[in-house]
Amino acid sequence: MVKQLIALLTVTFFVATTSAQQNVHQQSTEYEWPADAAVKAKLDKWQDQKFGMIIHWGLYAVPGIIESWELCSEDWINRPDSNRSYDDYKKWYWGLKKDFNPVNFDPESWAKAGKDAGMKYLVFTTKHHDGFCMFDTKQTDFKISNGPFAGNPKADVAKYVFDAFRKNDFMIGAYFSKPDWHSENYWWPKYATANRNNNYDIRQFPWRWNKFKDYTYNQIGELMHNYGSVDILWLDGGWVRPLETVTDEVRSWGADIPKWSQDIDMPKIAAMARTAQPGILVVDRTVHGPYENYQTPEQRIPEKQLDHPWESCMTLANNWGFVPNDQFKSASTIIHSLAEVVAKGGSLLLGIGPKPDGTLPAEATQRLTEIGQWTSKNGEAIYSTRITKDYHAGNTWFTQNKNAAIRYAIVCLEEGKQVPVTVSWQTNQPKSKSKIRLLQTGEYVKWTATENGVTIVLPKSIAGKSYPALAFAFTPAQ
Numbered sequence: 001m002v003k004q005l006i007a008l009l010t011v012t013f014f015v016a017t018t019s020a021q022q023n024v025h026q027q028s029t030e031y032e033w034p035a036d037a038a039v040k041a042k043l044d045k046w047q048d049q050k051f052g053m054i055i056h057w058g059l060y061a062v063p064g065i066i067e068s069w070e071l072c073s074e075d076w077i078n079r080p081d082s083n084r085s086y087d088d089y090k091k092w093y094w095g096l097k098k099d100f101n102p103v104n105f106d107p108e109s110w111a112k113a114g115k116d117a118g119m120k121y122l123v124f125t126t127k128h129h130d131g132f133c134m135f136d137t138k139q140t141d142f143k144i145s146n147g148p149f150a151g152n153p154k155a156d157v158a159k160y161v162f163d164a165f166r167k168n169d170f171m172i173g174a175y176f177s178k179p180d181w182h183s184e185n186y187w188w189p190k191y192a193t194a195n196r197n198n199n200y201d202i203r204q205f206p207w208r209w210n211k212f213k214d215y216t217y218n219q220i221g222e223l224m225h226n227y228g229s230v231d232i233l234w235l236d237g238g239w240v241r242p243l244e245t246v247t248d249e250v251r252s253w254g255a256d257i258p259k260w261s262q263d264i265d266m267p268k269i270a271a272m273a274r275t276a277q278p279g280i281l282v283v284d285r286t287v288h289g290p291y292e293n294y295q296t297p298e299q300r301i302p303e304k305q306l307d308h309p310w311e312s313c314m315t316l317a318n319n320w321g322f323v324p325n326d327q328f329k330s331a332s333t334i335i336h337s338l339a340e341v342v343a344k345g346g347s348l349l350l351g352i353g354p355k356p357d358g359t360l361p362a363e364a365t366q367r368l369t370e371i372g373q374w375t376s377k378n379g380e381a382i383y384s385t386r387i388t389k390d391y392h393a394g395n396t397w398f399t400q401n402k403n404a405a406i407r408y409a410i411v412c413l414e415e416g417k418q419v420p421v422t423v424s425w426q427t428n429q430p431k432s433k434s435k436i437r438l439l440q441t442g443e444y445v446k447w448t449a450t451e452n453g454v455t456i457v458l459p460k461s462i463a464g465k466s467y468p469a470l471a472f473a474f475t476p477a478q
Contacts, residue, residue: 038279068130105358118375131182173232
């Protein structure tokens with residue numbers, strides 16, 4: 001295995017709620033390339049996609065809170081009802097199962113919204129940390145298919161989500177939380193639940209932990225065998241990890257530090273998953289090694305270009321799940337971030353939270369439509385591209401196609417402003433006397449070489465209009 005040691009990165013944060021920002025997952029400091037040829041092929045295909053949708057949907061949508069985190073007893077959690085005891089709060093939260101009845105669940109409309117936006121892959125939360133399953137698991141009754149939605153033909157929610165997106169040519173990813181706060185073999189009722197970690201000493205009670213390992217293995221096995229083709233097993237909850245992987249870096253994360261080894265036997269899980277789904281990408285977040293096939297910096301973009309696979313997972317609004325009156329980012333903000341992420345070698349996984357009735361917020365659908373208006377014209381500069389050495393100059397980001405024959409310049413423009421008469425960039429000069437094509441219209445534009453760059457005269461066809469960015473295709477001088 002070829003290993004690369006990656007320095008911890010200074011990061012650029014997206015705007016997010018204060019509580020959510022205290023809980024972002026860190027990025028691994030090492031990357032290990034896979035050896036399996038099927039995994040390598042799948043990874044290369046995934047790196048072509050560039051833009052995906054992650055859907056957080058579960059019990060937390062009913063009251064509209066930050067996923068299942070208010071169940072956790074940590075200092076950064078600020079529950080709105082300060083007079084309710086913690087135990088009463090947990091009973092109330094578990095009881096939301098009786099209220100979750102998404103009668104307007106329409107995964108086909110979700111897939112259409114994603115496809116219209118130019119998204120190419122999906123990651124869906126089959127189970128968040130609260131343990132509530134959005135698939136028809138046989139391991140527990142704490143699931144969407146055992147409640148008021150049980151009689152619905154689409155009660156096995158994950159199946160219909162995966163089917164809808166698969167029909168629209170998405171790569172399919174199953175988000176699965178390794179910790180499970182509802183399981184008595186993770187949070188044993190005998191003890192208090194101090195934080196996100198399991199609440200008993202595994203060294204003293206190995207039999208109980210072994211039950212939890214079996215439970216986890218069996219649930220992932222159901223997802224791998226019963227839900228059609230799956231391309232990505234996206235494992236959250238990086239504090240569930242072998243103790244030997246807890247580096248000084250991990251210790252700086254605070255509440256993420258396990259007191260003892262929470263080893264769930266990833267070699268066994270990965271072997272089973274790859275027998276059922278050959279070449280599947282396993283993304284054991286923040287646990288570097290053979291089972292973290294790409295890294296997942298959260299709510300941030302790495303400061304510098306990286307030459308190994310990674311993905312920035314960011315929210316379209318301020319929260320992962322549905323929160324009433326949430327503030328949505330503009331299409332321009334997302335497109336600028338997409339250009340930056342791709343130029344730095346990554347993919348953008350954009351978070352959407354459906355409402356408790358099963359529909360997407362109108363603001364989310366509107367933003368996705370606006371984003372798609374840009375990607376439908378300029379996607380050539382995004383999809384199936386790879387990094388180029390001089391990838392950034394001012395407000396311009398650069399990519400290139402796989403054989404490096406065509407280079408792309410994505411010029412980010414000020415939101416709401418009309419396009420200027422000319423645009424310029426430094427570095428990445430076109431080949432002498434070659435043509436430069438404006439992707440938005442397909443027109444060839446007039447250009448002149450500068451000392452170390454280019455100036456382009458924009459065509460009259462876009463004068464007076466406003467765009468998030470303009471992308472240009474050209475043959476590079478070198």
